[in-house]
Amino acid sequence: MLLGYSRAIPSEKVDLDVNKTVESALNILQNQARFYNMVIEKELNPDLPRIAGDPSQLEQVFINLLINAADALDGKGKVFIKSKRITEGGDHYVEIDFTDSGPGIPEGHIDTIFEPFFTTKPEGKGTGLGLAVSRGIIQKMGGRITVRNKPNFGASFLIHLPMFK
Ligand SMILES: Nc1ncnc2c1ncn2[C@@H]1O[C@H](COP(=O)(O)OP(=O)(O)OP(=O)(O)O)[C@@H](O)[C@H]1O
Ligand SMILES: [Mg+2]
Known part of the structure; x- marks a missing residue:
């Protein structure tokens, strides 16, 4: 878990671009040997x-998920990142799949x-805080994060965020 996130730092709630936030998380990680x-x-x-939401907090969530994937893959393998627009009962959401x-x-x-300190x-x-902190950030944005295994593949984390109205 990176130390960049702290509850002491007030969060900035602005209109954010989810795709740009994915790109900035990848930019931070691409020069790390692990990647x-x-x-x-x-x-x-x-x-x-x-x-x-706060783009730096969402970026922190994406970084946590990508580092977890790199650890699970021992630095060799694939990660698919997909962002989608979802409409449910007239409400709009962004879904991001890792x-x-x-x-x-x-x-x-x-x-x-997702329990704190489970590692x-x-x-x-590992401190086991990455996913607990990530779930807290997503819930604060009114969203949810879930996980499932894809048969014969790997872990799949799904983030669902409501549109800003
Ligand atoms: N992509 C993944 N594939 C397989 N197991 C995973 C994956 N992501 C998370 N896990 C499991 O979930 C546990 C908890 O993850 P979490 O990110 O909360 O903590 P951590 O990675 O162990 O430590 P930290 O993130 O605090 O450095 C991991 O220790 C690992 O067992
Ligand atoms: Mg982690």
Whole structure:
């Protein structure tokens, strides 16, 4: 978990561009050795609804998910990032999907991984706060983050954010 996020820093709520935030998270990570052998495929819908929130906090969520994927893939494999526009009962949402080609989440852990301090990483490597903090950020934006395993593929994290009205 990166240290950039702190509850002490007041969050800035502005109109943000989800696709640009994906790109800025990738820019931060692309020079990290851990990402040199990862293939990242993006399918970003250029016509997304407006979202209100703090771009640096959303960027932090994307960075957490990408570092988790790199850890699961041991730095070699694929991550697919997709952004979509969803309409449900007349309301508009942005859906962002991060799917990796790693081993997935063991079934027994699927309900636990968002708990603070839950980690399967060796001591000194993970604190187990990445997903707990990420869920907090998404909930503050009125959204939700869920996970499932894609059969014969890897873990798939889905973020659902409501349009700013
Ligand atoms: N993409 C993934 N594939 C497989 N397992 C994952 C994936 N993402 C998360 N996990 C599991 O969920 C656990 C919790 O993740 P979380 O990001 O909250 O903490 P962490 O990565 O262990 O530590 P930190 O993020 O604080 O450095 C991980 O230790 C790992 O077991
Ligand atoms: Mg993590």
